[in-house]
Amino acid sequence: MEVLSTRTGFDLLQTLGAFRRLTIILVALTSFTPVALAQGTPPPVSVSFDFRNGALGWQAGFARYPPATDKDGFYQLLAEIRSLPADLGVNGTGFYIQGNNHSDALVMFMKRRLSAEDGVVGGQTYQVNFTIVFASQVPTGCFGAGGSPGDSVNLRAGASSAEPLALLGIFRPARDLGMNVDIGGGSGPSKNGLAASFAGTIANGQPCDSSPHPWVSIQRSHQHATLVNANSKGEIWLLAGTDSGYEGLTQLYYQRIDVTLTPVSQPPPPVLLTDQDTGRAAAADSVTLMREPFSVTSSQNFFSFDQHTRLTLFAYNLELKNGEDLSVITAQAEDSQHRLYPLPVEAIREVPDFGWITGVTVKLPDELQGIGDVSVKIGLRGVVSNPALVSIK
Numbered sequence: 001m002e003v004l005s006t007r008t009g010f011d012l013l014q015t016l017g018a019f020r021r022l023t024i025i026l027v028a029l030t031s032f033t034p035v036a037l038a039q040g041t042p043p044p045v046s047v048s049f050d051f052r053n054g055a056l057g058w059q060a061g062f063a064r065y066p067p068a069t070d071k072d073g074f075y076q077l078l079a080e081i082r083s084l085p086a087d088l089g090v091n092g093t094g095f096y097i098q099g100n101n102h103s104d105a106l107v108m109f110m111k112r113r114l115s116a117e118d119g120v121v122g123g124q125t126y127q128v129n130f131t132i133v134f135a136s137q138v139p140t141g142c143f144g145a146g147g148s149p150g151d152s153v154n155l156r157a158g159a160s161s162a163e164p165l166a167l168l169g170i171f172r173p174a175r176d177l178g179m180n181v182d183i184g185g186g187s188g189p190s191k192n193g194l195a196a197s198f199a200g201t202i203a204n205g206q207p208c209d210s211s212p213h214p215w216v217s218i219q220r221s222h223q224h225a226t227l228v229n230a231n232s233k234g235e236i237w238l239l240a241g242t243d244s245g246y247e248g249l250t251q252l253y254y255q256r257i258d259v260t261l262t263p264v265s266q267p268p269p270p271v272l273l274t275d276q277d278t279g280r281a282a283a284a285d286s287v288t289l290m291r292e293p294f295s296v297t298s299s300q301n302f303f304s305f306d307q308h309t310r311l312t313l314f315a316y317n318l319e320l321k322n323g324e325d326l327s328v329i330t331a332q333a334e335d336s337q338h339r340l341y342p343l344p345v346e347a348i349r350e351v352p353d354f355g356w357i358t359g360v361t362v363k364l365p366d367e368l369q370g371i372g373d374v375s376v377k378i379g380l381r382g383v384v385s386n387p388a389l390v391s392i393k
Helices: 012-019
Strands: 045-050 059-063 078-083 093-100 107-114 125-136 153-160 166-168 177-179 197-201 216-223 236-244 249-264 283-285 310-316 329-334 340-342 345-351 354-363 372-380 388-392
Touching: 045 107, 059 093, 059 166, 059 177, 093 107, 107 249, 125 153, 125 236, 153 216, 197 216, 236 249, 310 372, 329 345, 329 354
Parallel strands: none
Antiparallel strands: 045 249, 059 107, 078 093, 093 249, 107 236, 125 216, 125 249, 153 197, 153 236, 166 177, 283 310, 310 354, 329 340, 329 372, 345 354, 372 388
């Protein structure tokens, strides 16, 4: 099963398919309210969700399985507010979630939007810390089909500027529901994703030979491995859940989730995405959506008054703050002789269904005609991205 990588490589064709649905590409964003930029560092945001008080705005979802095969409840997918097990000795309810991992990759997740009403500042960078209390009936060190029912079911937590969605056909195999944000997969730091990182397993510490297996309340403290930018509307989506190597039924009760967003003064640099097969820039002609090599001018540029090609580059970590416009984003190309060529930025646009990815549309200047490979970079407020190659014919 293909998982969206935390590296800069990704499936360009899939993203172009989403980008194709844009109705306007060469129009700069105009939805930002022209207000003064916040001065200084905003205060931390702390929120607590005790599921004895209901769902509290959290929503559940499932991914990395083929929904067409989920006939007659084959995957046993269920999420609801339910009374806690008597074993816990605690009255009240928890957020119960279950699923049977017949796909050998099942993801069970919960998401919750934070907004400006919670104190989130648009475009601000945050370090995200979680305290997650959940109940598990699965002992430590047991064996099962595909892996341990406890040690092979990984708890993940993180956040994203885009709403986490389970979408059909966005990754191979196309019959599976995939996540539109990068949650990683598997255990350990090397398996972290941009939107969620490894926070432990669901094994409850009880010996495997104990019988019966009681429900045990577990607390996991976790700092998400990636800094998170709030989107321009002042939104951050929280994400918590599991991915599994155990090919059986997993059941959990989430009891409480506490989250602290700590503002960070230095944001992460923009990242240009590269094609996962070639390592070259993920780029397309903004009108025809054709890939490289690109012509500086073309008679096919019907929507361009000067017939110059507009190139769309794809990147993340490009969230704008309230009051900012395109002037804070720059782009340039560098040839083999280390000569620099400014690339005028004419538009930016979120990729539909992948709101954490931004399409940056630049104009190719006459000086690049026939130049061959150039290294392109983009910048945000003077912070420059990684370089990536494109071919100009």
